[in-house]
Amino acid sequence: MKRFVIAVYVENKYGVLTRVAGMFMRKGFNIDSLTVGETDNPEYSRITITLNGDDYAGEQLINQLKKLHNVKKVKCLENDNTVERELMLIKVSNSSETRSEIMDAADIYRAKVIDYTTETICIEITGEPAKINAFIDVMKPLGIVEICRTGVVALERGGNILGK
């Protein structure tokens, strides 16, 4: 099993996301995350997909994506030449027994407290997915109330670009 990070440049039209998502369903690809956001050109969006699978699955996914209408460019980003980030908001219970442990962990992970009430503490954290998962593991025994994570965005290092 290998981890793939795939960047897709699409025209910003109704139905593109449905076609992409529909293709995953029909083909049974087990994707880990999907993000979609506008680029600096509002006519185009960039989709980032992460998936675990063998080489055959990765190649299949890329070939299927290339066939879809409004998909302009598809590229598999190389792990060792790519920066990946994810954002998570996590809300945990606020109690006198756990508060200092929550604050210390947030500090160590360079996470930010963005809401604080007598009931709950809401923390914003960014990093590679492994860091986000590790922070969830630290928070679990302290009482997670809610989690909202974005999924992965990724850019190649240096001058390599997906192109338009």
Added chain:
Amino acid sequence: MKRFVIAVYVENKYGVLTRVAGMFMRKGFNIDSLTVGETDNPEYSRITITLNGDDYAGEQLINQLKKLHNVKKVKCLENDNTVERELMLIKVSNSSETRSEIMDAADIYRAKVIDYTTETICIEITGEPAKINAFIDVMKPLGIVEICRTGVVALERGGNILGK
């Protein structure tokens, strides 16, 4: 026109995202962003959708979402009681004329340089969508190479939760 932030709690099954995206296409909703991520329970994912429209469009969207298979909970988050965040990776050209302006702006926006080569500078920035858009406007004349943004994630302040 009003801005809606809608949180959707779904079972983590093949096809959920397709059904959600397909419904938008059929109904012609003009969504601004969509993120989907696992929760602390791997059987459930949380989708966050932002959309501009009138009250009727917002109500329609919520009612349609509630009807979909595997959708467990739908909630419209109130703007003044919600924390929203987005993450963007942005790669700009590195030249001696623009470098100090890029670095100063990154500093002011509390953004982080996460890759630096002779050709390009890659910056990670988080914040509300308006802050992200403002940073793009600052970088535009300095030479944007690539952008990858996650779309919005949102949690209600304090003890209010979407529920499971």
